[in-house]
Amino acid sequence: MTPVVWDPLRSDSPLIVYLDFKSPYAYLAKDPCFALEDEFGIAIDWRPLTLDIPSYLGSAKADERGKVLESKRSPRQWNAVRYAYRDAKRYARLRDIEIKGTTKIWDTSLASIGMLWVKRQGRDMLRRYIDSVYRQFWRRDLDVEAPDVVSSELQAAGADMAGFDDYLAHAGRIEHDQLMASLHPAGIYGVPTFIIAGQRYFGREQLPLVRWHLGGEVGSAPDIAYESASAAALTHEFGAGPFTEPTVYIDFKNPKSYLAVAPTRALERELGVGLRWRGLNLSAQRTPDPAADETTSQRHFRARTEYNQMEIERTAARAHLGLGSGDKVSRDLDTTLASVGLLWAERCGCAESYVDQVFAGLWQGVLDVTSAEVLGELLSTLGASDFADYLPAGRDEQREIQETAEQQGIIGVPGYHIGEHVFVGREHLPLLRSLLGKAVLSEGRDE
Structure with a gap:
């Protein structure tokens, strides 16, 4: 299979969404994006952005109870990480979504390549795959670094697996790595990132603006906002x-x-x-x-x-x-x-x-x-x-x-x-x- 060369800022779809399975913020954006697909009758161009977290937030390992066993983070980095997880978890609880803190920084590139594979085979299968991987990963029930686990998730989503092992090791890896290399030069650095109407928007707080664009840009553009709760x-x-x-x-x-x-x-x-x-x-x-x-x-x-x-x-x-x-x-x-x-x-x-x-x-x-x-x-x-x-x-x-x-x-x-x-x-x-x-x-x- 020949690797696809992706333009990071262009698509036949009206909306590109970049995500990474190890980002709790991207997880919280998943369901609102599914809702936008259904409401406006569009097919989002879902793309992976495999974050290199140690390069900008340091690295750390913890045990199952959250006790830090190893750290290469500055106090400033620790403050940012702790706040981010605390914030994501409370919004998750408000929506009855389970998020357990991870015990290490995972390499999600295999799951990202799986996403590139299944997106060729239909919107419904892609959504099932994204939904299942996110849910199980954040319950600590999924090893996204194991090829056989990724294969099982694809099969459960209904994907045709003929040729996947070869794709995972060769064309898929090339496709993934080329896409990752193209993102920083295009100004895309984090998840979720939305590309719509020629604009880049980072963070799920931009979802009101994304919706405004999809709805025809009627009235004044809304400000950034997270969701509220009951x-x-x-x-x-x-x-x-x-x-x-x-x-x-x-x-x-x-x-x-x-x-x-x-x-x-x-x-x-x-x-x-x-x-x-x-x-x-x-x-x-x-x-x-x-x-x-x-x-x-x-x-x-x-x-x-x-x-x-x-x-x-x-x-x-x-x-x-x-x-x-x-x-x-x-x-x-x-x-x-x-x-x-x-x-x-x-x-x-x-x-x-x-x-x-x-x-x-x-x-x-x-x-x-x-x-x-x-x-x-x-x-x-x-x-x-x-x-x-x-x-x-x-x-x-x-x-x-x-x-x-x-x-x-x-x-x-x-x-x-x-x-x-x-x-x-x-x-x-x-x-x-x-x-x-x-x-x-x-x-x-x-x-």
């Missing part, structure tokens, strides 16, 4: 509430924080709840410049960073939010003083206006957020005088907030701390709206 599922997972001092963490130099301001405020107003707004000064990794001898890790990180920048610009344009000279906002900018100013603004009752003006001024290149004098002048115009007098105590208070956020597990911004639960990213707002709304209703009934 009141019963929310109560079972998070408790009944009410939740004391729900908090949103932002970093003024982070554009994702800026993009989260309007939808977070809309949630506050809709529910009649007030979130505590707190500033953080977070460090950011630098994007490596392209090089001839670029490592897999460098290629991945550069592709991810370039995509994130594209996504920020695309979202800002949809939201009619000018980022001005945002390219001049350094990732190394110290926003501690601006965060202290937020504390003072809150005490003086002008936090909302302060947040708006600091973001706008910084991203338009007209506000020096490292100057106590400049911030003091801004605060005075908002009715919050005497910032200089508050500054020594404010620095101490801000230091405690930074330490508390780290202890709570805030690994990025915008970060939402609700009860004992952490949510990173505005894509969680639908769930938070349901969670906080349920708590408000419950509190009202108790009065």
Whole structure:
């Protein structure tokens, strides 16, 4: 069999979906994608993206109880991995999907080659294969590194197996490896990734936009969003509430924080709840410049960073939010003083206006957020005088907030701390709206 050469960005299908069986986030996107196929009467072009996780998140092995036996991960990598699994598991529980943490980083290339084989034989067989492999793998019931196990899954899905062993060892491996090599240069680095209407979208939070494209792009484009859940599922997972001092963490130099301001405020107003707004000064990794001898890790990180920048610009344009000279906002900018100013603004009752003006001024290149004098002048115009007098105590208070956020597990911004639960990213707002709304209703009934 001659290997197929895939164009990573083009297909006869209106939608390409890249997935990897070892990604819990891609697993959670599977059923919503099946639903899109059924709703719009399309056949998705399902393609594998076999992640090289050790190249960008390090590697580790654990026993059946989750105890780490071996690790080649930095503290930053561990924080990212732990949050990702915790987040995926709670959304899985809300949908009654079982996800058990893996004991090692699996090589899913054989299962990916199996996917390339069965996709030639019909949509129904492909869906049965994808569904079964995901379900059993995340129950720890499937060894995806064993050729005979992959063969059995294909047979169970109804695939014709004549010639598969040879395909797995030769043409299928070539086809798979060529496809993998083509993805980073095309800006495709993670799963799930959706290719539709000439656009790249990464993450299942993009499913509302995918649906909007498939539906003819009627009305305004929706924002990124994860799914919500029923009141019963929310109560079972998070408790009944009410939740004391729900908090949103932002970093003024982070554009994702800026993009989260309007939808977070809309949630506050809709529910009649007030979130505590707190500033953080977070460090950011630098994007490596392209090089001839670029490592897999460098290629991945550069592709991810370039995509994130594209996504920020695309979202800002949809939201009619000018980022001005945002390219001049350094990732190394110290926003501690601006965060202290937020504390003072809150005490003086002008936090909302302060947040708006600091973001706008910084991203338009007209506000020096490292100057106590400049911030003091801004605060005075908002009715919050005497910032200089508050500054020594404010620095101490801000230091405690930074330490508390780290202890709570805030690994990025915008970060939402609700009860004992952490949510990173505005894509969680639908769930938070349901969670906080349920708590408000419950509190009202108790009065």
